[in-house]
Amino acid sequence: MKLIVNITSIMLLILIAAGSIAARSQSSNRGSQPAKLSKVQFVDKSFMECIYEHSNYDPFFDETRIVDWILEIGRKASRYGNYNEYRLDSIFAADYNGKPTYDEFDEVYKKVGSCSLTETLKILNENKLNHYEGIFGDYYVYTEELPAFDWKISNETDEICGYRCRKATAEFRGRTWDAWYAEEIQISNGPLKFGGLPGLILKIEDEKKEHIFEAIQLRKSNKDFGYQLRSFRIPTDRKTFNKMMHDFRSDVSSFIVNSPLAPKNPDGTPAVPPKRRLFYNPVEID
Template sequence: MKQLFSIFFIALFAIANAQDKDSKETANRFFYELTFKPKNDSAKLEKVMSVLDIVKDRSVYRDYTVIGQDSIIKVQIEAMQKSGVFKDMSKSIRMPKFSEKIVKIYPDMKVQYIERIASGFSPMGIAYNETIKFDWKISNEKEKIGAYNAQKATAEFGGRKWTAWFSTELPFQDGPYKFSGLPGLIVKIEDDGKNYSWVLQGNKKVPNWEELSYAEKISNMSLKVTEMPREKFEKTFNDFKKDPFASVRPMMNQEMMSKSIPGMDGTIGDMMKKQEKMYKDFFNSNDNPIELNQPSSDKKKK
């Protein structure tokens, strides 16, 4: 049963982020509403909340969806543990819109871009590292963005032209996604085609901050990642997107696939098919990446 749980937690949370050792620091958490255009051939826009957590030696940027549902997930998992009956959690929780975690290491702002893939019955982290030197052009133009006095700056990155507004009232040379390097926190940034736009919505202190969520803890994830050149990273992740259960399937014989799951309709095989469809729908939902010049023939992004 433990292996079975592992399969489905990989399917539900392989897009999440992890660490080996919990941090007992206080984090400055900044909430950014991201408005984005997932499809090139559509004018439809979607919105998602993302967070930038800043601690002493680094920042962590990610989709807030899984973190925000931690208490709901905890209640459901504890109920399953108590009853011994598995429940299909995909019916009651929302999936994130984006799967990457981006860590910036201070003070040199080295960027580590992390994704999770399945490796047998366990999640595996893969990552590439880069140091980005943004060539910001700071303007004298100023504007009030939310509660903060902000100043305009522009730069080119990832094949797009970006306009950022930063505030020295927030003394962090950081921002959402990979953006950084201005004399204050970026409170708004968008590309000239308005494909991606982040706007700061609020912030708070998070005492006893832990990078690892409850869902990630029970999924036995690790902060350890396999670092590789970006081209190899793109190929490895694209292979996973094409066949998410490639490493699990050889470990599942026909007898195991035909077993029913207590408390659920269908067999383990049925659930794997459902989870595989969920993965592929997720990965195919966005063909308009933030960075247009990724070193990969497959430009689809989560």
């Protein structure tokens, strides 16, 4: 049993890193050639940016992970995406005229750190939201109306990023959320899918404090933004996508069974790897 577990772990690492290994192999052979960067479909120009620190706790592993995200706010739309990915794009545009070589791409990537292609685009003037995310190499998109929140505003206040914020509470998809919004910043928006208050949400957390989004920087901006184009995105709906993500994160081994790199028994039949759970505690549990 121990040998099977070790082999499975190795195969998992091989599969998860396969894309990265292939890219680095190409880089070593074509290091001086221009890297192929993702194209972006621009939808608006930002006038403000807010960087949030998202603290996510998974009780299964008793572990907390912290990732920085950025909210780019325009007049017609807003985009919430990974801050490291944003930094990569900014460095390539400023220092390499948007055309880094493969070697330069790898060098910058190592300095910036891991990225995520998850994006949430709010089309404010159409009252809709597009969510883009990948699962095991496949890219998905779903569209829904901007969520409606039944906020209960209290007299409790706090100071965040130098702004006096008022507290509001609402239920949202299985969790109770406490939000602190800055009335001074008259923008009805916030991290991820949150919004609907008479001011920008600078902090929001669920009652169990398993998710805490807190602003760490606000700044003026004048930058085009949009979503990354893919050769093919699979259209779906929110509940179907969340179910797929739950199944993947709850048992990543099940996604390996039908892979060409899946381990095999001596007789050539597929070896069924033991169940393996990944870090996972989603914002939406309903």
